[in-house]
Amino acid sequence: MKFSTEELIEGIQSGNKRLIGKAITLVESTKPEHRIQAEELLKKILPFTGKSIRIGITGVPGAGKSTFIENFGRLAISKGKKVAVLAIDPSSAINKGSILGDKTRMEELAKEENAFIRPSPSSGFLGGVANTTFETMMICEAAGYDYILIETVGVGQSEVLVSDITDVFLFLKIIGGGDELQGIKRGIMEMVDVVFINKVDKDNLQKAKNTRLELKRALDFIPSKEKDWKVPVLLGSALYNEGLEEIYNKIDEFISLKKKTERFDLVRKQQSEKRFEYWVQEYILSMMKRDESLEEAYLQHKKNASALVSNPSTEAKLFVEKFLNKD
Amino acid sequence: MKFSTEELIEGIQSGNKRLIGKAITLVESTKPEHRIQAEELLKKILPFTGKSIRIGITGVPGAGKSTFIENFGRLAISKGKKVAVLAIDPSSAINKGSILGDKTRMEELAKEENAFIRPSPSSGFLGGVANTTFETMMICEAAGYDYILIETVGVGQSEVLVSDITDVFLFLKIIGGGDELQGIKRGIMEMVDVVFINKVDKDNLQKAKNTRLELKRALDFIPSKEKDWKVPVLLGSALYNEGLEEIYNKIDEFISLKKKTERFDLVRKQQSEKRFEYWVQEYILSMMKRDESLEEAYLQHKKNASALVSNPSTEAKLFVEKFLNKD
Numbered sequence: 001m002k003f004s005t006e007e008l009i010e011g012i013q014s015g016n017k018r019l020i021g022k023a024i025t026l027v028e029s030t031k032p033e034h035r036i037q038a039e040e041l042l043k044k045i046l047p048f049t050g051k052s053i054r055i056g057i058t059g060v061p062g063a064g065k066s067t068f069i070e071n072f073g074r075l076a077i078s079k080g081k082k083v084a085v086l087a088i089d090p091s092s093a094i095n096k097g098s099i100l101g102d103k104t105r106m107e108e109l110a111k112e113e114n115a116f117i118r119p120s121p122s123s124g125f126l127g128g129v130a131n132t133t134f135e136t137m138m139i140c141e142a143a144g145y146d147y148i149l150i151e152t153v154g155v156g157q158s159e160v161l162v163s164d165i166t167d168v169f170l171f172l173k174i175i176g177g178g179d180e181l182q183g184i185k186r187g188i189m190e191m192v193d194v195v196f197i198n199k200v201d202k203d204n205l206q207k208a209k210n211t212r213l214e215l216k217r218a219l220d221f222i223p224s225k226e227k228d229w230k231v232p233v234l235l236g237s238a239l240y241n242e243g244l245e246e247i248y249n250k251i252d253e254f255i256s257l258k259k260k261t262e263r264f265d266l267v268r269k270q271q272s273e274k275r276f277e278y279w280v281q282e283y284i285l286s287m288m289k290r291d292e293s294l295e296e297a298y299l300q301h302k303k304n305a306s307a308l309v310s311n312p313s314t315e316a317k318l319f320v321e322k323f324l325n326k327d
Numbered sequence: 328m329k330f331s332t333e334e335l336i337e338g339i340q341s342g343n344k345r346l347i348g349k350a351i352t353l354v355e356s357t358k359p360e361h362r363i364q365a366e367e368l369l370k371k372i373l374p375f376t377g378k379s380i381r382i383g384i385t386g387v388p389g390a391g392k393s394t395f396i397e398n399f400g401r402l403a404i405s406k407g408k409k410v411a412v413l414a415i416d417p418s419s420a421i422n423k424g425s426i427l428g429d430k431t432r433m434e435e436l437a438k439e440e441n442a443f444i445r446p447s448p449s450s451g452f453l454g455g456v457a458n459t460t461f462e463t464m465m466i467c468e469a470a471g472y473d474y475i476l477i478e479t480v481g482v483g484q485s486e487v488l489v490s491d492i493t494d495v496f497l498f499l500k501i502i503g504g505g506d507e508l509q510g511i512k513r514g515i516m517e518m519v520d521v522v523f524i525n526k527v528d529k530d531n532l533q534k535a536k537n538t539r540l541e542l543k544r545a546l547d548f549i550p551s552k553e554k555d556w557k558v559p560v561l562l563g564s565a566l567y568n569e570g571l572e573e574i575y576n577k578i579d580e581f582i583s584l585k586k587k588t589e590r591f592d593l594v595r596k597q598q599s600e601k602r603f604e605y606w607v608q609e610y611i612l613s614m615m616k617r618d619e620s621l622e623e624a625y626l627q628h629k630k631n632a633s634a635l636v637s638n639p640s641t642e643a644k645l646f647v648e649k650f651l652n653k654d
Contacts, residue, residue, distance in 0.1 A: 035644075042638045050635070135640065269633040276632035279643030284611055287651055305603035306596040308377070311369045313462065316606030317362075324614060 001026050005040050012045065012143045017116055020143050024118060027135040032290060042135060045142035050268070052084075052141045052148045053255055056162035058188060059172030064198040068172055068238035069149050070109045075244050076147050077114045084116040084140035085109070088133055088152045088162055116145060134165045134275055163191040164274055167264065168254050170247070171195045172238075173215065175207045189222050194250050195233040196243065208235050229257055288323055297322050328353050332367050339372065339470045344443055347470050351445060354462040359617060369462060372469035377595070379411075379468045379475045380582055383489035385515060386499030391525040395499055395565035396476050397436045402571050403474050404441045411443040411467035412436070415460055415479045415489055443472060461492045461602055490518040491601055494591065495581050497574070498522045499565075500542065502534045516549050521577050522560040523570065535562050556584055615650055624649050 003011075003022055011019020027038045059065050073083040085106065109115045118136060137148050150166055152158040163169050171192040195215060200208040212233045219231050232250055236243015258264040288294065301319040305312040330338075330349055338346020354365045386392050400410040412433065436442045445463060464475050477493055479485040490496050498519040522542060527535040539560045546558050559577055563570015585591040615621065628646040632639040 039638075039641045039644060043641055046635060046638050135638075138638065272633040272635065272639050273629050275639035276629050276643050279640040280615075280647055281608075281612060282640075283644050283647040284615065284650065285608060287647060288607075288611065302600055302603050306599040308373060308599065311366075311373050311376075311462075311465065312599050312602035313606040313609075314366045314370055316603050317366060317610050320607055320610040320614060323611070 001034060001037055005037055005044065008041055009044055009142075012139060013048070015143055020116060020139060021118070023139050024136045027139065028132045030286065032286070035286075038135070042138060045138060048142040049138045050141060052137075052146055053168070053251065054137065054148045054150065054166040055251065056150050056152065056159075056166035056169040057172065058152050058159050058162065058169070059174075059198075063172040063174050064238050065151055065172055066105045068196070068198060068244075069151060070106045071238050071241055072244050072247065073106075073109045073115055073147075073149065074112065075241070075248060077112050079248075081146040082114045082116075082144055083109075083112075083147045083149065084118070084137075084143075084145035085149045085151065086118050086133055086136055086140070088131070088150065088158045116140060116143070131161060131278075133161070137165065159188055159191060164271055167258065167267070168193045168251050170251075173197050173211065174199050175204055175211050189218060191225070192231060193225065193229070193254055194247065195219075195231060196238075196247055197233065197235045198238050200235045200237055200242070205235075226254070226258060226263060227261065229254060291323070294319075294323055328361060328364055332364055332371065335368055336371055336469075339466060340375070342470055347443060347466060348445070350466050351463045354466065355459045357613060359613070362613075365462070369465060372465060375469040376465040377468060379464075379473055380495070380578065381464060381475045381477065381493040382578065383477050383479065383486075383493035383496040384499065385479050385486050385489065385496070386525075387501075390499040390501050391565050392478055392499055393432045395523070395525060395571075396478060397433045398565050398568055399571050399574065400433075400436045400442055400474075400476065401439065402568070402575060404439050406575075408473040409441045409443075409471055410436070410439075410474045410476065411445070411464075411470075411472035412476045412478065413445050413460055413463055413467070415458070415477060415485050443467060443470070458488060458605075460488070464492065486515055486518060491598055494585065494594070495520045495578050497578075500524050500538065501526050502531055502538050516545060518552070519558060520552065520556070520581055521574065522546075522558060523565075523574055524560065524562045525565050527562045527564055527569070532562075553581070553585060553590060554588065556581060618650070621646075621650055 001008075001022070003019065008019055008023045008026065012023055023041060026034055026041065029035070029038065057065055057069065069085055073085060076083050106117055110117050118140075133150060137150070140148055148166075150162050152162045159169075169191050171188055171194070173195060175197065197208050197211055197215075212235060215233050219233075224231060234243050234246050234250065236246070238244065255264065258267070298319060301315040304310060305315040309315075328335075328349070330346065335346055335350045335353065339350055350368060353361055353368065356362070356365065384392055384396065396412055400412060403410050433444055437444050445467075460477060464477070467475055475493075477489050479489045486496075496518050498515055498521070500522060502524065524535050524538055524542075539562060542560050546560075551558060561570050561573050561577065563573070565571065582591065585594070625646060628642040631637060632642040636642070
């Protein structure tokens with residue numbers, strides 16, 4: 001990293017988008033020397049973090065997430081807020097082009113002075129690189145963004161990741177789609193705080209109302225994450241700015257409730273504990289991987305595993321014991 | 328475990344389903360004393376493993392996976408084969424009841440002498456307990472099962488897990504569902520070896536043919552995993568035993584091709600290497616978790632993280648350094 005930690009922090013605090021981007025690239029890196037600088041940076045910006053509202057947004061491809069984020073983001077900006085958009089993309093490299101690579105996405109929002117859009121780091125199918133969205137969010141918060149919108153594609157594990165770092169979880173739904181998605185919906189339904197049925201117009205209004213009824217019925221069977229909060233199902237059209245004000249207010253209401261019941265801080269604390277556990281895993285594995293004195297043993301055990309000298313788990317156990325018992 | 332390793336092995340090799348079940352419970356356990364016995368067991372049965380055809384089966388809820396497995400399994404049994412069915416269920420505890428808990432599932436197959444059905448261990452949403460499906464499969468192979476059918480729900484990460492331990496990956500599709508699932512389909516399409524469009528009848532035959540055409544077009548854009556293999560898209564009805572013989576033959580054909588090109592053994596070797604890497608992670612983390620001398624430090628760093636004394640990743644780094652540097 002050719003920028004010093006001080007330069008990066010100054011850039012973050014003065015809202016320099018280029019340097020914010022560089023700082024994010026730094027915390028995304030898994031290189032040991034970058035991790036040291038990243039920890040230094042995160043430590044120093046910590047007092048300036050935590051003040052945003054962290055919003056997770058999910059929905060299947062085609063639900064209109066980009067349009068929603070674009071127009072919701074502009075609405076928030078019109079109310080004097082600063083908005084950052086991050087994405088968690090669980091799709092493979094091949095998918096990426098078609099799902100998230102569209103260069104015209106959020107064009108209008110991107111032009112706004114008070115908006116910052118960061119695509120997700122390239123990675124394999126769910127994982128491969130460390131998930132640093134939380135740390136990216138910290139940087140955006142230190143840069144003064146009031147709303148952090150974290151987008152994800154609706155396919156399971158990524159929702160859990162997003163739910164674990166946000167204050168409110170929004171589910172974008174389109175009408176129809178039938179029963180095929182029931183399983184996925186169920187998984188999401190347990191995490192969701194607000195539902196928005198998107199792409200509603202005069203012609204499909206009745207269908208939308210039916211979908212709302214179905215969703216409400218489904219939600220009745222699921223214990224709400226927050227006491228005294230009945231997950232609202234709103235109708236609208238992100239493209240035509242219909243229903244966005246209502247969503248904005250619902251989010252506000254939800255955050256106020258969470259703060260009143262002290263769940264807001266409590267949940268954030270629990271999330272920090274999970275982050276700690278996540279990073280313990282990341283660090284221990286990276287320490288092991290870069291211990292050169294172990295490389296030969298690692299390769300030998302791996303070879304034994306692939307040649308079925310013994311089974312993979314036995315070879316792994318032998319290797320780990322070596323790693324932990326060496327001087 | 329009240330059975331000795333010898334008793335379990337004898338039970339496995341004599342095809343005693345109760346003892347096969349006990350052995351699977353043993354390898355699923357994360358308790359240290361169970362892991363030791365599990366490794367011992369796996370080591371001893373290793374020479375008797377590897378001889379089955381390992382089939383991964385995916386599809387959204389409602390695609391008819393259970394019915395497919397039931398009737399495909401019975402077809403294989405009618406050809407003199409022994410069939411084991413395992414499930415990877417990525418859904419949460421709440422989902423479980425509705426997706427996989429149906430007690431009438433595979434009733435007919437379960438009655439067969441030459442079938443063994445094992446539901447997935449209870450776990451959280453993708454993870455929580457170690458994924459031991461591979462080790463469960465080893466036990467089934469040692470017990471002489473010729474076909475291992477591994478079922479999963481179509482939501483991302485679980486497909487990767489299944490694809491990483493099987494020889495052939497089968498995708499069950501139903502007609503319609505629209506564009507909503509495109510993103511998920513793309514992810515799956517890169518892994519799939521054979522596609523079966525299920526629930527086809529006289530009335531929807533034309534629609535099914537259109538879906539096949541669309542799928543074939545989509546597949547044309549995706550490089551096949553196996554050279555000289557064009558992913559076939561077959562139509563049929565698992566419920567009425569239509570198309571199952573063709574699937575059986577296609578799988579046979581695919582396995583023969585993989586063996587001819589030596590990809591069969593090569594891919595299995597690569598899979599064993601991945602299993603090794605997976606277990607290295609599992610073991611190192613479990614060793615850490617059960618090191619009582621570290622418990623206090625772990626809790627203190629975690630508390631620091633949640634109280635934001637410093638950020639979670641910094642606290643994690645400090646803890647891991649303590650763990651690795653202690654005598």
